[in-house]
Amino acid sequence: xxxxxxxxxxxxxxxxxxxxxxxxxxxxxxxxxxxxxxxxxxxxxxxxxxxxxxxxxxxxxxxxxxxxxxxxxxxxxxxxxxxxxxxxxxxxxxxxxxxxxxxxxxxxxxxxxxxxxxxxxxxxxxxxxxxxxxxxxxxxxxxxxxxxxxxxxxxxxxxxxxxxxxxxxxxxxxxxxxxxxxxxxxxxxxxxxxxxxxxxxxxxxxxxxxxxxxxxxxxxxxxxxxxxxxxxxxxxxxxxxxxxxxxxxxxxxxxxxxxxxxxxxxxxxxxxxxxxxxxxxxxxxxxxxxxxxxxxxxxxxxxxxxxxxxxxxxxxxxxxxxxxxxxxxxxxxxxxxxxxxxxxxxxxxxxxxxxxxxxxxxxxxxxxxxxxxxxxxxxxxxxxxxxxxxxxxxxxxxxxxxxxxxxxxxxxxxxxxxxxxxxxxxxxxxxxxxxxxxxxxxxxxxxxxxxxxxxxxxxxxxxxxxxxxxxxxxxxxxxxxxxxxxxxxxxxxxxxxxxxxxxxxxxxxxxxxxxxxxxxxxxxxxxxxxxxxxxxxxxxxxxxxxxxxxxxxxxxxxxxxxxxxxxxxxxxxxxxxxxxxxxxxxxxxxxxxxxxxxxxxxxxxxxxxxxxxxxxxxxxxxxxxxxxxxxxxxxxxxxxxxxxxxxxxxxxxxxxxxxxxxxxxxxxxxxxxxxxxxxxxxxxxxxxxxxxxxxxxxxxxxxxxxxxxxxxxxxxxxxxxxxxxxxxxxxxxxxxxxxxxxxxxxxxxxxxxxxxxxxxxxxxxxxxxxxxxxxxxxxxxxxxxxxxxxxxxxxxxxxxxxxxxxxxxxxxxxxxxxxxxxxxxxxxxxxxxxxxxxxxx
Numbered sequence: 061x062x063x064x065x066x067x068x069x070x071x072x073x074x075x076x077x078x079x080x081x082x083x084x085x086x087x088x089x090x091x092x093x094x095x096x097x098x099x100x101x102x103x104x105x106x107x108x109x110x111x112x113x114x115x116x117x118x119x120x121x122x123x124x125x126x127x128x129x130x131x132x133x134x135x136x137x138x139x140x141x142x143x144x145x146x147x148x149x150x151x152x153x154x155x156x157x158x159x160x161x162x163x164x165x166x167x168x169x170x171x172x173x174x175x176x177x178x179x180x181x182x183x184x185x186x187x188x189x190x191x192x193x194x195x196x197x198x199x200x201x202x203x204x205x206x207x208x209x210x211x212x213x214x215x216x217x218x219x220x221x222x223x224x225x226x227x228x229x230x231x232x233x234x235x236x237x238x239x240x241x242x243x244x245x246x247x248x249x250x251x252x253x254x255x256x257x258x259x260x261x262x263x264x265x266x267x268x269x270x271x272x273x274x275x276x277x278x279x280x281x282x283x284x285x286x287x288x289x290x291x292x293x294x295x296x297x298x299x300x301x302x303x304x305x306x307x308x309x310x311x312x313x314x315x316x317x318x319x320x321x322x323x324x325x326x327x328x329x330x331x332x333x334x335x336x337x338x339x340x341x342x343x344x345x346x347x348x349x350x351x352x353x354x355x356x357x358x359x360x361x362x363x364x365x366x367x368x369x370x371x372x373x374x375x376x377x378x379x380x381x382x383x384x385x386x387x388x389x390x391x392x393x394x395x396x397x398x399x400x401x402x403x404x405x406x407x408x409x410x411x412x413x414x415x416x417x418x419x420x421x422x423x424x425x426x427x428x429x430x431x432x433x434x435x436x437x438x439x440x441x442x443x444x445x446x447x448x449x450x451x452x453x454x455x456x457x458x459x460x461x462x463x464x465x466x467x468x469x470x471x472x473x474x475x476x477x478x479x480x481x482x483x484x485x486x487x488x489x490x491x492x493x494x495x496x497x498x499x500x501x502x503x504x505x506x507x508x509x510x511x512x513x514x515x516x517x518x519x520x521x522x523x524x525x526x527x528x529x530x531x532x533x534x535x536x537x538x539x540x541x542x543x544x545x546x547x548x549x550x551x552x553x554x555x556x557x558x559x560x561x562x563x564x565x566x567x568x569x570x571x572x573x574x575x576x577x578x579x580x581x582x583x584x585x586x587x588x589x590x591x592x593x594x595x596x597x598x599x600x601x602x603x604x605x606x607x608x609x610x611x612x613x614x615x616x617x618x619x620x621x622x623x624x625x626x627x628x629x630x631x632x633x634x635x636x637x638x639x640x641x642x643x644x645x646x647x648x649x650x651x652x653x654x655x656x657x658x659x660x661x662x663x664x665x666x667x668x669x670x671x672x673x674x675x676x677x678x679x680x681x682x683x684x685x686x687x688x689x690x691x692x693x694x695x696x697x698x699x700x701x702x703x704x705x706x707x708x709x710x711x712x713x714x715x716x717x718x719x720x721x722x723x724x725x726x727x728x729x730x731x732x733x734x735x736x737x738x739x740x741x742x743x744x745x746x747x748x749x750x751x752x753x754x755x756x757x758x759x760x761x762x763x764x765x766x767x768x769x770x771x772x773x774x775x776x777x778x779x780x781x782x783x784x785x786x787x788x789x790x791x792x793x794x795x796x797x798x799x800x801x802x803x804x805x806x807x808x809x810x811x812x813x814x815x816x817x818x819x820x821x822x823x824x825x826x827x828x829x830x831x832x833x834x835x836x837x838x839x840x841x842x843x844x845x846x847x848x849x850x851x852x853x854x855x856x857x858x859x860x861x862x863x864x865x866x867x868x869x870x871x872x873x874x875x876x877x878x879x880x881x882x883x884x885x886x887x888x889x890x891x892x893x894x895x896x897x898x899x900x901x
Contacts, residue, residue, distance in 0.1 A: 063169075064089050064090065064091060065087070065089075065090045065091065065169045065170060065378070066090075066091040066093070066167065066168055066169045066170075067083060067090055067091065067092050067093070067168065067169065067170045067171075067172065067378060068093050068094075068095070068154060068166060068168040068170075068171050068172070069092065069093070069094040069095065069172045069174060070095050070144045070154070070171070070172065070173050070174060070175055071095070071096065071173070071174035071175045071176055071345070072094055072096045072100075072101035072102050072138075072174070073101070073102060073103065073105060073174070073176060073345075073367075074105075074174075074345060074364045074367035074368050074371065075174035075176075075344035075345030075346075075367040075368070075370055075371040076094060076096075076101075076172065076174035076344070076345070076371065077094075077101060077102040077124070077125060077130075077371070078367070078368045078371030078372055078375075079172050079174065079344060079371035079372070079374045079375045080092055080094055080130065080134065080136050080371075080375075081130075081134055082371065082372045082375035082376070083374075083375035083378060083379060084134040084135065084136060086375060086376070086379035086381070087378075087379050088135075090378075091137070092134075092135075092136045092137065093136075093137040093139065093166065094130070094136055094137070094138045094139065095139050095142045095143070095144050095154075095156060096138070096139070096140050096141075096142065097141065097142060097143035097144075098140065098141070098197050098198070098199065099140050099141060099198070099199070100123060100126075100140070100197065100198050101125065101126075101127055101130065101138055101140060102123070102124040102125035102126075102130070103122050103123050103124055103197070103198050104121075104122045104123075104124055105196070105197065105364075106364055107121075107122055108122065108195055108197075108198075108200070108201045109195065109224070109227040109228050109230070109231045110227075110231060111201055111205065112201065112204055112205060112208060112228065112231040112232060112235055113230065113231025113232070113233075113234035113235050114231075114234060114235060115231070115234070119198075119202075122198060122201075123198075127140055139156075139158065139160075141158065141159035141160065142156050142157070142158040142159070142160075142161075143156065143157045143158075144156055144175075144314060145157050145314050146314055146317070146318070147171070147173075147314065147315060147318040147320065147341070148318070149318060149319055149320075149338045149339075149340075149341065151165075151167070152167055152168050152169070152171075152340065153165045153166060153167045153168065154166055154168065154171065168340070169340065170340050170342070170378050171340060171341045171342065172342045172343070172344065172371075172374055172378075173315075173320075173328060173336070173341065173342065173343040173344070173347065174343070174344050174345045174347070174367075174371070175310070175311040175312060175314070175345075175347050176196075176310075176311055176345055176346045176347055177308035177309060177310050177311055177346035177347060177362050178196060178308060178309060178311045179194035179195065179196055179304060179305070179306075179307075179308055180306055180307045180308060180309050181194065181304060182277075182306070184277065184278065184279045184280065185278075185279035185280065185281075185290075186279050186280030186281055186282070187279075187280060189280050189282060189287050189302075191207070191286065191287040191299075191300070191301050191302060192280060192287070192301075192302045192304055193207070193301060193302065193303055193304065194303075194304050194305070195224055195228060195303065195305060204301070204303070207300075207301050208232070208235050208237065208301070212285070212300065213237065213300040213301065214237060214238055214300060215237060215238040215239075215240075215286075215298070215299045215300050216232045216237045216238065216239050216240075216299050216300060216301050216302070216303065217239075217240050217241075217242060217289050217297060217299040217301075217302045217303070218232065218239060218240070218241045218242070218302075218303045218305060219241075219242050219277055219289070219302065219303065219304050219305065219306055220241075220242075220243065220303075220304065220305035220306040220307065221241060221243030221245070221247075221248035221249060221273075222249065222250070222305060222306075222307065223249070223392070223394055224305040225241060225243075225303070225305035225306075226241070226248060226249060226260070226264070226394060226396060227394065227395075228303045228305060229241045229264065229269050229303075230264070230267075230269070230395075230396060230397055232303070233267060233268055233269055237300075238270075239268070239269045239270065240269075240270040240271075240272060240297060240299070240613070241264070241269055241270070241271050241272070242272045242275050242277060242289070242291070242297075243271070243272070243273050243274075243275070244274065244275065244276050244277075244306075245273065245274065246273050246274050247261065247273065248260060248261045248264075248271075249394065249401065250407075250409070251390065251392060251403045251407060251454075252401060252403055252407065252454050252456075253407050253408045253409070253441065253454060254607060255422075255441075255519065255599070255603050255606055255607040256401065256439060256441060256454050256455075256456050257401075258606050258607055258609040259399065259401075259439060259456045259606050259609075259698075260394075260396045260399060260401050260456060261609060261611065262606070262609050263396050263397050263398065263399045264396060264397065265611060265612060265613075266701065266720065267397045270611075270613040271611035271612075271613055272291075272611065272613055273610075273611055275291050275292070275293075276291065276292040277289055277290065277291060277292075278290045278291060278292050280302070281296065283298060285300075286298055286299055286300045286301075287299060287300075287301070287302055289302060308346065308362055309325065309326060310325065310326045310327045310328070310346065310347040310348075310360075311347060312326050312327070312328060312347050313326075315328070318338070319337070319338055320336050320337055320338050320341060320343075321336065321337035323349045323358070323360075325360070327347060327348055327349040327360050328343040328347055328348045328349070329348075329349055330342070330343050330348050330349070330350070332351070332384040332385050332386070333373070333377050333384055333385075334348075334370055334373055334374045334377065334385060335377070342374045342377065342378075344367060344370035344371050344373075344374055345362075345367040345370060345371070346360075346362035346367065348360070348370070350366065350370075350385070350387060350388050351385075351386075351387035351388075352387060352388070352389070353386060353387035353388055353389040353472070353473070354389055354405055354406060354451060354452070354472065355406070355414065355416075356387075357414075359388070359390075361388050361390045363388070363390070363391075363392060365391070366388045369385065370385055373385050389404055389405050389469065389472055389473070390403070390404065390405065391403070391404040391405075391465065391466075391469045392404075393461070393462055393465070397722070398458055398720060398721070398722045398723065398724045399456060399457065399458060399698075399724070400456070400457060400458070400459075400461040400462065401454070401455070401456045401461070402454070402455050402456075402461050402462055402464075402465035403452070403453065403454040403455075403465065404452060404453055404454075404465050404468055404469040404472060405443070405450070405451055405452030405453060405468075405469075405472050406443060406451050406452040407443070407452055407454065408420065408443065410452075411443065411451065411452075416445070416451070417445065417446055418443050418444065418445055418446075418451055419443070419444055419445075419446065419506070419509055419510075420441065420442065420443050420444075420518065420598065421441070421442050421444075421502060421505045421506050421509060421516065421598050421599075422439065422440070422441045422442075422577070422598050422599030422603050423439075423440050423498065423501050423502045423505050423576070423577060423599070424437045424438065424439055424440075424575075424576035424577070424599065424600070424602055424603075424670075425437070425438060425440065425494070425496075425498040425501045425502075426438070426494060426498075426668075426670060427457055427458070427459040427460035427493075427498075428459070428460065428490060428491055428492050428493050428494060429490035429491075429493070429494050429495075430494075430668045430669065430670060431490070431668060432490035432491055432668065433667055433668060434459070434491075434667065434668070434696065434723070434725075435459075435667070435668045435696055436457060436458045436459055436696040436697065436698060436724050437457060437576075437670060437697055437698055437699070438455055438456070438457035438459075438460055438461060438464065438498050439455060439456045439457060439599070439602075439603070439606075440453070440454075440455045440464060440498050440499075440501075440502050441453060441454045441455070441502075441599075442468070442478065442481075442502045442503075442505075442506050444477075444478050444506055444510075446510075447477075448477040448478045448479060448506070448507075448510050449475070449476075449477055450468065450471055450472050450476050450477065450478060450480075450481070451472075452472075453465060453468040453469075453472075453502075457698070458696075458698065458723065458724030459724070460492075460493070460498070464497075464498050464499050467481075467484065467486065467497075467499045468481070468499060471484075478503050478506035478507055478510065479503065479507055479510075480503070481499050481500060481502065481503025481506070482500055482503035482504055482507055483503075484497070484499060484500060484503075486499060486500070505577070505581075508581070513585075514581055514584050514585075514596055515584075515594070515595045515596070516595060516596050516597070516598040517571060517595045517596070517597060517598065518597075518598050518599075519597065519598075519599065519603055519604040519607045520607070522546065522571075522597075522604070525571060527548065527873070527880070527881050527882050528873030528874070528882060529568055529569060529873075530568050530569040530570065530571050531550060531564060531565065531568050531569075531570050531571070532546060532548055532549040532550065532571045532573070533549060533550050533551075533552055533564070533570055533571065533572045533573075533583070534546070534549040534550065534551045534552070534572075534573060534574075534601075535552060535553060535554040535557065535572050535573070535574050535579050535580060535582075535583040536551075536553065536554075536573075536574050536575055536579065536601070536672065537553050537672055537676070538551060538553060539672060539675060539676060539679060540575060540601075540672045540675065542710060542894055543675065543703060543706050543707050543710055544601075544605065544703075544706050545601070546573065546601065546604060547856070547858060547881075548858065548860075548881040548883075549573070550563070550883065552564075554574065554579045554582055554583045554586075557583055557586050557587070558586060561587075561590055563884065564587075564592065565863075566591055566592055569593045569594070569595065570587055570592050570593065570594040570595070571594075571595050571597070572584060572587070572594060572595070572596050572597070573596070573597035573600055573601055573604070574597075574600050574601065575600045575601050575602055575670075575672060575699075576599065576600040576601075576602050576603075576670070577596060577597065577598060577599055577600040578600075580596040580597055580600060581596055583596070584596045602699055605699075605702070658690065658716055658717060658729055659690060660690050660691075660692045660729065661685065661689040661690045661691065662681060662684075662685065662689065662690070662691045662692070663691075663692050664677060664678065664681050664691055664692070664693045664694070665693075665694045666678070666693065666694070666695045666696075666697075666700075667694055667695060667696040667725060668696060669695070669696075669697065670697050673697075674693070674695045674697055674700045674703070674704075675700075675703055675704070675707055678691070678693055678704065678707065678730070679707070679711070681693075682711070682713065682730065682732055685732045686732070687732055687733065688731065688732065688733075689731070689732050690716065690729055690730065690731045690732075691729070691730045691731075691732070692727065692728070692729050693726075693727070693728045693729075693730065694725055694726070694727050695725070695726045695728070696724060696725055696726070697726075698724065698726075700726050700728075701718065701720060701726050704718070704726075704728045704730070705718065708730060712733045713730050713731060713732055713733050714730065714731040714733055715728060715729070715730060716729040716730065716731055717729040747775055747776040747777070747778065747891065747894045747895040747896070748766075748767075748770040748775045748776070748777045748778075748895055748896075748897060748898075748899075749777075749778045749779075749780065749888070749891050749892045749895040749898045749899075750763060750766070750767065750777075750778075750779050750780070750898065750899035750900070750901055751780045751782060751785075751888070751898070751899070751900045751901065752779055752780065752781045752782070752785035752788065752901050753782055753783055753784065753785050753900065753901065754784055754785055754821070754901055755783075755784030755785055755786075755787040755788060755811075755812060755818060756818065756819065756820060756821040757815075757818035757819060757820050757830050757833065757845065758820050758821055758822075758833065759821060759901050760785075760788045760815065760818060760845055761833075761837075761845050761848065762901065763779065763899075763901045764845065764848035764849055764851075764852055765848060766899065767779055767852045767857050768848060768851050768852050768855065768857070771852060771855035771856060771857050776856075776858075776894075777852070777855075777856075777857040777858065778857075778858040778860060778888070778891040778892075778895075779852075779857060779858065779859055779860065780860045780862065780883070780888040780891075781859070781860065781861050781862060781865075781880075782862035782864075782865045783862070783865045783868075783869070784811075785901075786861060786862070786865055786866065786869065786871055786876070787811055787812045787813075787814070787815070787817075787818065788815050788818065788845075788849075789815075789849075789859055789861060789876050789877050789880050790812075790813060790814045790815070790871070790875050790876060790877070791814060791874075791875060791876065791877055792814045792815070792816060792846075798872045798874060798875065807869045807870050807871075808870065811869070815845050815846055815849070816846070818830060818845075820833065849877075853879050858881065858891075859877070859879055859880045859881065860880070860881050860882075860883045860888065860891075861876055861880045861881070861882050861883070862883070862884070862888075863882050863883065863884050864884065866882070
């Protein structure tokens with residue numbers, strides 16, 4: 061008869077509890093003892109934040125299993141309030157500090173370590189303040205719930221933008237508190253790449269959470285009421301409570317003298333059988349290092365799914381079953397108000413750190429058939445190796461995100477290639493998907509890149525584009541282009557492209573973009589087959605625009621008086637009002653009191669339509685309205701939230717209300733405004749353009765004074781330099797001047813070499829006049845021409861050099877200032893068409 065095994069388990073929750081239950085099912089006779097230093101052995105720690113927000117109403121639902129339940133069903137000796145403080149492998153024993161039994165030793169045949177990870181608490185001044193809370197277990201959440209429910213709590217600060225921090229921020233907001241989230245990095249949720257993380261951040265901000273990025277906490281201070289959080293720039297923010305969620309560290313200090321091998325950050329090192337470096341000691345869960353399933357390197361990923369699997373494998377090993385752990389790929393998901401974000405495998409930061417060669421593609425397909433009500437876009441990003449092996453994926457959207465990432469996670473697990481995604485046969489009916497599922501679509505897009513049917517570029521590569529060697533072309537509709545575009549782009553709608561090929565220089569590379577990438581792909585095929593070298597923006601303007609997101613919250617650099625709680629609070633509230641996407645609150649329209657019922661003249665439902673469909677429908681409907689009439693619009697395209705604000709500004713309409721429900725449907729109420737000035741609305745001056753033909757110093761100064769003034773008033777300014785005006789924007793110094801011959805050499809000898817050599821239109825006096833004017837400007841503290849130019853560029857004034865004039869005069873791109881964009885008459889006319897006044901200088 062086999063000897064009865066005695067198995068000790070240190071820690072419950074996911075890993076320890078699953079190991080105990082599985083082992084009992086495999087071995088009815090084993091003696092199983094579980095130690096838990098807290099009062100609860102198995103609870104839904106992933107559900108703790110939702111109890112704060114009220115989504116989970118009954119605390120009892122957080123308790124997955126009780127000590128008595130484990131004993132009755134599985135015959136397991138559960139000892140709560142019992143902390144294992146040391147392990148002695150030579151004696152095969154553990155030392156236990158128990159609230160009931162005191163200090164004692166317990167022997168084992170097999171030992172399973174599942175101590176988990178504890179919240180990281182940095183050694184900062186004031187860290188002992190009782191209003192600082194961490195989130196790990198039921199007692200933690202009980203204390204937070206009690207504080208939130210107390211009558212005098214109105215504000216909270218969450219430190220850390222990881223999963224726990226974001227979930228706590230959302231649920232504190234749902235509980236009715238004012239919430240500020242402070243993150244030391246420049247984005248939330250580091251498993252996501254910046255452009256997708258920005259979408260989740262914007263969702264938080266639109267739901268009233270103030271975001272402070274790239275901010276470091278230096279300490280905490282007690283106040284008459286509440287707590288002060290000191291930032292590195294000297295600001296002190298006040299709140300009624302603080303949630304500290306900056307990360308976790310393995311809770312393995314009790315193993316320091318045990319001989320069990322630990323990693324550099326304190327994680328227990330295990331093999332694929334979950335065995336530690338000491339025989340008969342196993343480890344599972346958040347406290348261990350595991351193998352990265354994709355790359356084979358060591359990593360630590362504190363997720364409940366892997367912990368449960370590891371607990372099951374340990375039980376199999378002890379029971380004699382040859383099960384092994386293949387590693388983890390870090391598949392995770394998070395709810396952020398109405399949005400869902402999910403990821404699997406590696407992100408770009410990981411691949412760059414590992415110096416892996418990879419490709420990426422972003423698509424924005426509909427969550428289900430767009431003609432069926434409730435459809436919304438899903439942003440889906442795929443990362444893959446040059447041979448097509450899938451390395452990772454991320455998705456953000458209101459619906460269908462989980463199943464798309466799960467599909468790709470399965471493909472990764474089985475060593476899938478992007479071509480496998482194109483072949484997946486996935487369930488389809490209009491309420492659930494499209495005939496070509498988003499997973500198929502991202503596979504097709506990646507396959508086109510692999511087969512070199514399309515060359516792509518990413519939003520962050522735009523900064524590397526050489527305007528002298530390339531042309532940036534917007535192939536969206538004219539309406540979309542006027543509603544917002546990438547600076548320096550030429551507007552040629554894809555449907556007009558074949559007829560307007562003559563506007564594009566075949567010797568230059570064409571960089572095209574559309575809204576989400578699909579029309580851009582069509583444009584690349586047209587241009588490629590007409591002999592052009594062409595690249596398409598992956599993810600389109602939608603991804604580019606989202607990547608530009610910056611939190612609206614701003615900080616005063618002055619510290620608050622920690623003895624004046626009310627003043628502190630008022631200052632914070634004012635800072636929160638300064639900018640929250642222009643509304644102060646996502647649930648209110650721009651400056652509109654929504655306490656009264658708005659009169660609605662017309663309704664428009666564009667749910668299911670993707671950009672530019674909603675905007676086109678809105679414009680057509682608004683064109684039919686009389687001045688002052690209102691239109692209520694409902695849309696499901698996530699981009700419509702920002703698009704409609706930009707369109708309203710462009711068209712002079714008023715946004716009376718703009719909000720998004722929990723299902724992602726956006727409701728906007730617009731009022732038509734065709735009058736020059738209406739109550740509660742400012743007349744919007746679209747843009748200013750000017751042709752700078754002259755190369756005279758006085759006229760150059762005048763043109764840049766006007767440009768700076770126009771830009772400062774909020775106008776979009778485009779300056780088109782042609783013929784002699786090109787001399788104004790020539791560089792002052794060049795490392796190597798271009799070699800010129802013929803007429804180009806003659807022009808070069810005759811023309812001023814840069815702005816410092818410009819003459820006056822009157823009273824030039826052989827060069828004395830310009831020196832006199834510059835001297836007078838300096839004496840009277842008037843900015844020089846060169847300073848005016850830099851100021852204009854800093855304000856976003858677009859500097860365009862006429863390609864035709866450059867060719868005629870022999871001026872080459874490298875002679876002009878770096879900020880200059882090369883364009884033709886067509887580009888200038890496109891800008892002038894948007895302007896309400898144009899100057900010729």
